[in-house]
Amino acid sequence: MRKRILHAGTAKRPEDKDWLDLEHLAEVEITSEDAAHPIEAALTPGGNGGWRAGEAGKQAIRLLFDQPLRLRRIQLSFQEEERTRHQEFVLRWSDGRSYREIVRQQYHFSPPGTTREEEDFQVDLSDVRALELIIIPETGGGEARASLHRLRLG
16 A cells, blocks of 8 residues: 655645646756745745746746656746836747747736736647746846746646
């Protein structure tokens, strides 16, 4: 008989059951990270506050999967409550040979009214070995820092 002891807070919530356990399925590469807002906060269930770049400008988050995956759903959530800015992101995937763009999108944050952008993409991708998210936090330049509230894959 196999047995696993769950520690407080580690049991999956019902809303998390359809999402992949990225902590155990992938290695993550990032261009920078604010120590108070590590990438794990955006990629794991119960993560609090999301990820934030350690420096201004264009940033990349790359998930490298231990085994090729099939993805059917990608959910992204961005949040900005401090400053008005115009952001762009590019989401790409690779089968190990080349990267292919899934989506490129721009939107405008204007706190206190528009502070969150949520995207839920239905996809049918096979043999996914890497997923890359590139964020340009301020398309007009400037000192904005990229952030990601949540990234979930199904």
